Amino acid sequence: xxxxxxxxxxxxxxxxxxxxxxxxxxxxxxxxxxxxxxxxxxxxxxxxxxxxxxxxxxxxxxxxxxxxxxxxxxxxxxxxxxxxxxxxxxxxxxxxxxxxxxxxxxxxxxxxxxxxxxxxxxxxxxxxxxxxxxxxxxxxxxxxxxxxxxxxxxxxxxxxxxxxxxxxxxxxxxxxxxxxxxxxxxxxxxxxxxxxxxxxxxxxxxxxxxxxxxxxxxxxxxxxxxxxxxxxxxxxxxxxxxxxxxxxxxxxxxxxxxxxxxxxxxxxxxxxxxxxxxxxxxxxxxxxxxxxxxxxxxxxxxxxxxxxxxxxxxxxxxxxxxxxxxxxx
Numbered sequence: 132x133x134x135x136x137x138x139x140x141x142x143x144x145x146x147x148x149x150x151x152x153x154x155x156x157x158x159x160x161x162x163x164x165x166x167x168x169x170x171x172x173x174x175x176x177x178x179x180x181x182x183x184x185x186x187x188x189x190x191x192x193x194x195x196x197x198x199x200x201x202x203x204x205x206x207x208x209x210x211x212x213x214x215x216x217x218x219x220x221x222x223x224x225x226x227x228x229x230x231x232x233x234x235x236x237x238x239x240x241x242x243x244x245x246x247x248x249x250x251x252x253x254x255x256x257x258x259x260x261x262x263x264x265x266x267x268x269x270x271x272x273x274x275x276x277x278x279x280x281x282x283x284x285x286x287x288x289x290x291x292x293x294x295x296x297x298x299x300x301x302x303x304x305x306x307x308x309x310x311x312x313x314x315x316x317x318x319x320x321x322x323x324x325x326x327x328x329x330x331x332x333x334x335x336x337x338x339x340x341x342x343x344x345x346x347x348x349x350x351x352x353x354x355x356x357x358x359x360x361x362x363x364x365x366x367x368x369x370x371x372x373x374x375x376x377x378x379x380x381x382x383x384x385x386x387x388x389x390x391x392x393x394x395x396x397x398x399x400x401x402x403x404x405x406x407x408x409x410x411x412x413x414x415x416x417x418x419x420x421x422x423x424x425x426x427x428x429x430x431x432x433x434x435x436x437x438x439x440x441x442x443x444x445x446x447x448x449x450x451x452x453x454x455x456x457x458x459x460x
Contacts, residue, residue: 134174135159135161135171137161137162137174138161138197139163139175139178146428147162150435150436153433154439158443166188170187172191173191175195176194177195177197178198179202179205181208182208185209191215193215193216193217193448194217195220196218197220198219198223198422201217205217209454216448217452218448220434221278221450222427222433223423223430226421226424226427227360228279228360230417230421233384234358234417235266235330237415238415239264239328242415264381266291267290268292269293270294270328271295272323274361275296275331276297276298276311279332279360280296280332293312294310294312295311296311298313299316320350327355328355329343329356331361334362339362340364341365342365343366343370344366345367345373348374348379354380356381359383359384360387360421362387363403363404368406369406372404372406372408375413382413382415384415385408385415386417386418387421389404391403403416
């Protein structure tokens with residue numbers, strides 16, 4: 132049986148060719164923002180479809196979002212179409228995990244302020260008390276234990292860290308997670324009392340919004356680290372800023388934020404938060420680039436092909452999205 136797929140945003144020609152080379156022969160694709168005529172597609176690949184895209188084809192049974200996460204506007208729209216399954220791609224898991232680890236090391240070792248001073252030929256930090264945190268032997272809590280968290284966990288284990296994780300669907304944990312202690316969300320507060328490093332990989336959903344604030348930070352042992360590569364609003368910005376300013380948190384590495392440019396003109400001058408994180412030497416700041424790499428589109432097309440081929444073969448399509456926002460991924 133032929134599987135018809137419509138890709139709403141046409142990939143670059145070389146990326147589209149790469150995708151087609153990986154697809155089974157019975158997967159046929161069309162592309163473009165206009166609905167094809169006749170509209171016979173079974174799967175729609177789109178991040179932000181409109182109602183017409185969802186109703187044009189009576190064959191449509193699956194929406195594939197071509198990136199991780201679920202736009203809020205898409206979530207609201209798809210709740211009106213419960214017969215259409217929603218899946219996304221986790222092609223960015225490895226680069227995002229690498230960014231989390233880069234932020235972890237940079238924050239733990241205070242690389243940025245030392246680099247800044249050494250560029251001015253200032254050797255004095257070498258002869259002052261060393262603020263670096265030794266990671267070996269410490270306990271790291273992964274808040275979110277999906278594809279990204281599992282990548283991070285394996286590296287942290289190799290560093291000699293004790294790895295704890297929070298995940299709602301415990302049954303979905305892979306066998307490769309041996310040695311990682313995985314817990315349900317209700318165990319969060321109990322686990323924080325033993326957490327030296329917290330790494331956030333959660334999406335922003337109604338359940339996770341403002342999940343981590345003043346109370347949670349106070350439960351961590353003083354002088355811990357926080358890394359966020361999930362979504363900014365999961366961590367309360369005011370609580371995070373004051374914990375860093377007072378030294379309750381030793382340092383943080385942040386790739387996700389609270390304010391984003393709304394136009395190309397704003398990209399050169401948009402403060403990422405209402406609090407002046409940029410004034411703190413114990414914060415490593417990155418402009419939400421963790422999921423990208425020089426192979427992003429190759430990875431995206433590879434993962435998309437895997438999804439489409441699974442559907443064509445009658446196999447389960449990976450990465451089903453929980454529209455109610457209840458799933459920690």
